[in-house]
Amino acid sequence: MQEILTISFEENIKLDPCLFWAEPYGSDLIDSLDALGQMIPVLVHRDGDSLVLIAGYKRYQSLKKLLKKIKALRIDAPDPWDKGVAYLLSNQGQGLDPGRIIRALRYFKPLNKDMHSIYQILGIPERAREKHLYKAWLKLPPVWDELLIKNPQLLPNAHALSLLEPQDLEVLFPFLDGLAWSRNKARIFLELLDRTSSGKAGNIREVPGLLNLDKLLVKDLTPRDKMEAMLKVLYRAAYPEYYKLMDKAEKDINRLTSATGWSCIHTDHFESQDLEFRIRVRSPGELKVAADQLRKMADSELLSHWPVSP
Amino acid sequence: MAGFTVNTPSVHDLPAYLSPPEHILIDPEVLNAQLTGRVLSRLPGIPWSLSTDQRSGPRAQASGIDSGKQNSFILYLKHYKGRFLRYCPGTRNYNCCAYRIMHIGENCPLNCSYCILKAYFQDRIIKVWANQEDLFKELELKLRPGNRLFRAGTGEFTDSLALEPLTGYTGDLVQFLGNYPNVCLELKSKIINLSWIKKVSDPSRVLPAWSVNSQEIIKTQEQGSAGLEERMRAAAGCAAQGFRVCLHFDPIIHYPGWEKGYALAVETIFDYLRPENIAYLSLGSFRFMPELEKMLMRDESRATYIYNEFITGLDGKKRLFLPLRLKQFAFIAKHLKDKGLLDRHMYFCMESSYVWTKVLGYTPEDLGGLDRHLLRLSFDP
Numbered sequence: 172m173q174e175i176l177t178i179s180f181e182e183n184i185k186l187d188p189c190l191f192w193a194e195p196y197g198s199d200l201i202d203s204l205d206a207l208g209q210m211i212p213v214l215v216h217r218d219g220d221s222l223v224l225i226a227g228y229k230r231y232q233s234l235k236k237l238l239k240k241i242k243a244l245r246i247d248a249p250d251p252w253d254k255g256v257a258y259l260l261s262n263q264g265q266g267l268d269p270g271r272i273i274r275a276l277r278y279f280k281p282l283n284k285d286m287h288s289i290y291q292i293l294g295i296p297e298r299a300r301e302k303h304l305y306k307a308w309l310k311l312p313p314v315w316d317e318l319l320i321k322n323p324q325l326l327p328n329a330h331a332l333s334l335l336e337p338q339d340l341e342v343l344f345p346f347l348d349g350l351a352w353s354r355n356k357a358r359i360f361l362e363l364l365d366r367t368s369s370g371k372a373g374n375i376r377e378v379p380g381l382l383n384l385d386k387l388l389v390k391d392l393t394p395r396d397k398m399e400a401m402l403k404v405l406y407r408a409a410y411p412e413y414y415k416l417m418d419k420a421e422k423d424i425n426r427l428t429s430a431t432g433w434s435c436i437h438t439d440h441f442e443s444q445d446l447e448f449r450i451r452v453r454s455p456g457e458l459k460v461a462a463d464q465l466r467k468m469a470d471s472e473l474l475s476h477w478p479v480s481p
Numbered sequence: 482m483a484g485f486t487v488n489t490p491s492v493h494d495l496p497a498y499l500s501p502p503e504h505i506l507i508d509p510e511v512l513n514a515q516l517t518g519r520v521l522s523r524l525p526g527i528p529w530s531l532s533t534d535q536r537s538g539p540r541a542q543a544s545g546i547d548s549g550k551q552n553s554f555i556l557y558l559k560h561y562k563g564r565f566l567r568y569c570p571g572t573r574n575y576n577c578c579a580y581r582i583m584h585i586g587e588n589c590p591l592n593c594s595y596c597i598l599k600a601y602f603q604d605r606i607i608k609v610w611a612n613q614e615d616l617f618k619e620l621e622l623k624l625r626p627g628n629r630l631f632r633a634g635t636g637e638f639t640d641s642l643a644l645e646p647l648t649g650y651t652g653d654l655v656q657f658l659g660n661y662p663n664v665c666l667e668l669k670s671k672i673i674n675l676s677w678i679k680k681v682s683d684p685s686r687v688l689p690a691w692s693v694n695s696q697e698i699i700k701t702q703e704q705g706s707a708g709l710e711e712r713m714r715a716a717a718g719c720a721a722q723g724f725r726v727c728l729h730f731d732p733i734i735h736y737p738g739w740e741k742g743y744a745l746a747v748e749t750i751f752d753y754l755r756p757e758n759i760a761y762l763s764l765g766s767f768r769f770m771p772e773l774e775k776m777l778m779r780d781e782s783r784a785t786y787i788y789n790e791f792i793t794g795l796d797g798k799k800r801l802f803l804p805l806r807l808k809q810f811a812f813i814a815k816h817l818k819d820k821g822l823l824d825r826h827m828y829f830c831m832e833s834s835y836v837w838t839k840v841l842g843y844t845p846e847d848l849g850g851l852d853r854h855l856l857r858l859s860f861d862p
């Protein structure tokens with residue numbers, strides 16, 4: 172049975188959990204309600220003596236603020252699934268981002284029905300990679316949804332995260348919470364943690380402590396510097412031999428080019444022996460000096476062992 | 482299922498590594514091919530159907546057939562329209578052995594954790610080019626007897642012999658190549674199947690080849706393959722029948738205890754073979770496309786070696802950090818030399834001249850080019 176009710180703005184209506192997108196309302200909605208009045212009723216059902224709002228949260232809040240009466244369509248108490256679907260459909264057309272999508276999915280998931288139609292309403296095609304990512308994200312504890320709401324860039328890492336044990340997730344949470352990881356940096360961060368733990372620590376949860384990442388996290392650095400510093404530490408832990416040689420090579424290069432205007436780099440991870448030398452000169456005189464320096468460097472002992480011996 | 486035909490049921494007499502396919506998909510053009518008849522007669526009871534949807538490909542059709550059971554596969558007898566004889570896809574930055582690939586099919590029933598084919602073909606459809614007469618026509622044209630020498634092999638996109646009990650492909654091929662003394666055919670495998678031997682007219686023109694590795698790697702990473710001793714026993718059997726064999730230490734994997742593992746592998750090889758039985762031996766460090774790395778990390782808990790220090794090489798593939806590679810190469814090469822294998826019979830698969838010089842003391846150019854050198858070794862004992 173349905174009926175149209177007119178409710179006083181003073182009456183307190185309960186909010187149903189199906190209002191998974193309930194958010195603070197904006198002034199443009201208040202203005203339009205003030206100017207045009209309420210065109211569409213909000214949706215409620217009765218629970219004992221109280222009314223429970225199941226759709227129209229923003230309209231309801233705005234009308235209360237305007238001290239206006241609220242038109243409501245009362246329907247028979249639907250089951251949670253139908254309530255959710257009604258809410259979803261009444262909010263269709265609103266911009267969807269990973270945060271909103273995960274809130275909707277999180278509501279429907281425990282209701283144990285076929286989620287197919289929900290993905291459809293949310294505009295996620297059956298075979299889309301995105302669907303797998305959301306499914307993986309739903310395996311994480313609900314508290315992780317807040318991270319996705321703050322940083323949608325984390326979604327592509329859902330699968331990697333979903334494979335971690337609860338204790339690992341707990342340790343990782345603060346590392347992903349405060350810092351605005353890009354999609355790629357977050358992937359590298361997780362991959363390096365995995366690498367390091369497989370080689371040394373045994374568990375991801377032990378890596379931050381072992382490598383003092385937790386200390387870096389609370390250090391007085393910008394979030395960007397913190398992320399850079401953590402990745403650097405992790406790279407060194409995951410590729411110890413590589414960095415040992417890299418450090419030696421850098422030391423040799425510095426000695427080679429010291430007291431010259433030349434810079435020198437190697438970019439091939441030691442797969443080639445190539446070095447790139449670079450200098451900027453402003454006059455033929457400077458060029459002559461640079462040529463002399465280059466000749467001296469070519470004769471240097473340091474280059475005869477470059478880059479490695481077995 | 483509608484539209485499927487089922488052969489008369491019977492027990493299949495297949496080796497342990499090869500379970501019968503779940504289904505056989507056949508291109509209509511090869512329904513009457515000799516190879517198709519042979520496969521169907523060897524797989525009684527297995528349902529088969531004609532491939533109907535050539536446009537969307539067998540993958541779409543097979544997705545309705547594949548039960549997804551572990552080790553299950555669909556055998557696709559295909560009317561192949563591409564080139565059968567190809568160049569090895571080596572890259573500019575590393576020295577390639579430049580052998581010619583005889584393309585006879587794709588994918589493999591074995592399950593090696595590191596198999597690059599997983600990244601190439603992300604399905605369980607094993608394809609066999611059933612239009613052999615087209616293969617032979619193309620070979621006739623390109624290999625004309627008396628022309629230049631060719632060193633060729635079939636083990637690039639599949640194991641050369643793994644499907645032999647079903648297809649008899651290699652038997653047909655060696656028989657055909659009996660008329661081409663200018664071709665030396667290498668058959669690279671990880672299983673034991675010597676059924677093709679009776680069709681060989683000149684053992685000096687066929688090189689049975691086995692991939693070799695440490696016992697630990699074979700046991701944990703090469704599921705379904707024969708053990709090293711079995712492989713070497715078969716190699717010795719071939720040597721006794723006048724063949725020389727090739728061995729490929731590939732992929733060499735860096736794992737805790739690798740020294741012991743690879744030293745023992747060398748011992749095992751020479752328990753069965755004499756240096757002169759070996760035409761050549763390659764050393765190849767594990768290298769892979771970045772996609773494979775992600776797959777292994779995600780799906781293969783046995784592949785712990787993937788967490789090692791791999792860097793991106795000059796060809797865009799990942800490979801073990803150079804000093805670690807050099808250490809392994811030097812170690813294995815020394816053990817091989819100690820057993821009497823001449824270093825000129827060893828080569829590196831896709832390595833820089835720097836690696837050659839560091840380990841062997843010379844470069845492929847010093848040998849007149851790796852391709853020519855290996856061609857000489859294939860033809861001249």
Ligand code: SF4
Nearest residue numbers: 589591592593596640
């Ligand atoms: S035998 Fe070769 S082709 Fe077959 S799975 Fe192993 S690596 Fe791949």
